[in-house]
Amino acid sequence: MLTFLEKELRKIEAEKIIEPEAEIDLNKDHVVGSMSSDVRKLYQLQFDLHAQEIKISNSLVRDSQTDYIDPKFLLARQKELRSVSKKSEVVSTMMLVSIRDQYDLWDKPEVGVRKGWQVVWSELSEEKQLELDSDLNEILEVIKGQDRKSRSKIN
Numbered sequence: 001m002l003t004f005l006e007k008e009l010r011k012i013e014a015e016k017i018i019e020p021e022a023e024i025d026l027n028k029d030h031v032v033g034s035m036s037s038d039v040r041k042l043y044q045l046q047f048d049l050h051a052q053e054i055k056i057s058n059s060l061v062r063d064s065q066t067d068y069i070d071p072k073f074l075l076a077r078q079k080e081l082r083s084v085s086k087k088s089e090v091v092s093t094m095m096l097v098s099i100r101d102q103y104d105l106w107d108k109p110e111v112g113v114r115k116g117w118q119v120v121w122s123e124l125s126e127e128k129q130l131e132l133d134s135d136l137n138e139i140l141e142v143i144k145g146q147d148r149k150s151r152s153k154i155n
Contacts, residue, residue, distance in 0.1 A: 017044040029120040042095040049088035
């Protein structure tokens with residue numbers, strides 16, 4: 001993976017990096033600084049990999065609608081899609097870890113980058129907070145159930 005990453009990052013020219021389009025949301029975003037040039041390259045690589053994912057997915061859909069498709073070709077394209085998807089996921093995680101590390105945002109619910117390369121941490125939307133609260137309640141119920149079972153075995 002590191003060989004892949006080094007090779008791909010070397011190909012990216014700083015002046016060709018596409019800036020994020022998302023505007024800062026004054027109601028929930030907190031600007032903490034500007035994205036470093038190294039992390040901008042990770043951003044661009046993740047953007048490029050995601051574009052490849054879409055292209056391969058569209059190709060698979062189009063190919064599957066034909067009367068005949070060579071199964072070996074289909075398997076090769078599916079393998080390529082898995083590879084690109086996993087690489088995209090890893091690069092995205094590396095980018096977000098780099099941002100959290102650079103600005104010590106480990107305790108913030110969400111981090112991102114906005115227009116002008118502004119790094120932000122964001123408040124959770126009410127919908128997301130409710131979803132997390134629901135997930136947490138489910139986890140607590142499972143733990144309580146396990147605790148009751150283990151106590152009943154002791155008694």
